[in-house]
Amino acid sequence: MNPSIDLEAAKAAFFASGGQLVILEGFTYRPLPQRKHPEPTPKRRRGPDPVQKGNRQERAKAKADMVAKFAATMTCSQASKVLGISQGSLWDMAKRNGFSFVPATPGKHTPKPGDEERDAEMAEKIKALRDEGLTRNKVCQSLKTGHTTVTRLIKKFGIDFPSRKAGGAHESSQA
Known part of the structure; x- marks a missing residue:
């Protein structure tokens, strides 16, 4: 048979036997309740309270x-x-x-006891090697010391030791 005819016959039998129609309430949206966070506790300071005067x-x-x-x-x-x-x-x-600190000793060279005598000996060696005609680089190599030390000693003892030959580096190639 037809399903819709069967449904109508079932409804009529239900109402004939005393059944009543009950309308149910549909879904209604209710938002979640507001969250309740605990109040933050202030951090406790360790040690004594600072004394603060003025702004x-x-x-x-x-x-x-x-x-x-x-x-x-x-x-x-x-x-x-x-x-x-x-x-x-x-x-x-x-x-x-607008103030400044005491300057630290610049560089690695800090004077030690006995340095004056050693420096004087090195200065004499530098003068001797200069008189032989060696360049600053060759003097550093023969004394087994650095360029900074040789330059410091040249300035300290006032040695006349030019950093280049007079007339430029290409003097020999132009002749």
């Missing part, structure tokens, strides 16, 4: 004055180790506030 500029100026006192007697590296502040911060502070 930020006044504290920075006081710190710069303290660093300037150290700068009068120390190098930047030494002040950095004592104060626990990076060297870059100290240099920036010095530049902003």
Whole structure:
């Protein structure tokens, strides 16, 4: 038979036996409840509370004055180790506030006891090799020392040792 005719016959039998039609409620959207996060707890500071007087500029100026006192007697590296502040911060502070640190010994040569005598002997050897007609490079090779040391000794003892031959490097090729 026809399915729609069968359905109508079943509905009629249901209502005839006393059945009632119940309309169910459909789906309704309800959003999720709002999340409840706990309140953040403030971080506790370790150690004693800092004593802060004045505003930020006044504290920075006081710190710069303290660093300037150290700068009068120390190098930047030494002040950095004592104060626990990076060297870059100290240099920036010095530049902003117009003070400078004690200069460190430049280069690797730091005078030691007995250096004067050794330097004088080397200067005599340099003069002798210069008089033989050797170039600076040949002098460095024969003394087994570096160019910087030879240049330092030439300046220190006022040795007349030109870095090039008079008349230029191509003198022999033009003749």
